[in-house]
Amino acid sequence: MSDTARDLRPKAGDSEKITINLGYVDLGHIDLLVDEGFYSNRTDFIRTAIRNQVDRHADVVRQTVTRKSVDLGLRHFSRADLEAAQAEGRMLDIRVLGLATIAQDVSADLARATIASLTVLGALHAPAAVKAALADRIR
Incomplete structure (x- = not known):
């Protein structure tokens, strides 16, 4: 893995753990995208979705x-x-x-x-x- 990819991951002290509840259909969509290789895991999908929404509302x-x-x-x-x-x-x-x-x-x-x-x-x-x-x- 490149050094750049390693730097993008939050360190244990640089993040907060949150819990969310998702419906079965939403969870299924996430799992499908993970299975198809778009995301490495559920967390990767959720972090990407959050960053996209934050970017969308940046102004x-x-x-x-x-x-x-x-x-x-x-x-x-x-x-x-x-x-x-x-x-x-x-x-x-x-x-x-x-x-x-x-x-x-x-x-x-x-x-x-x-x-x-x-x-x-x-x-x-x-x-x-x-x-x-x-x-x-x-x-």
């Missing part, structure tokens, strides 16, 4: 990201980032389309003192105590 996504001031991709918040905001007396309104992470050494108190709101379209990785402390601020 709307781009406009929305701009209008709502959303960070696109990966956004990490370290303890130093939050301490700097606290020192400046700023509260953060965090909006991320992708993956938002809050460092493991961020305390629940620091998170509550610096994060006014948290909206993540995708996934949020943060310590359980931080998620609990921000539960009323997560949209």
Whole structure:
């Protein structure tokens, strides 16, 4: 397999597992396309279908990201980032389309003192105590 093909596959930490329910006919269509060699497996088909739909609506996504001031991709918040905001007396309104992470050494108190709101379209990785402390601020 080429290096390029390997790079396109998400690493374990770069993806989220989701579960979907499909009707038998839809599942049969997917299996037929896999059997005919159009896709390597069901997951390959589903990922391709999702990417095609995201591409189809790319203009709307781009406009929305701009209008709502959303960070696109990966956004990490370290303890130093939050301490700097606290020192400046700023509260953060965090909006991320992708993956938002809050460092493991961020305390629940620091998170509550610096994060006014948290909206993540995708996934949020943060310590359980931080998620609990921000539960009323997560949209």
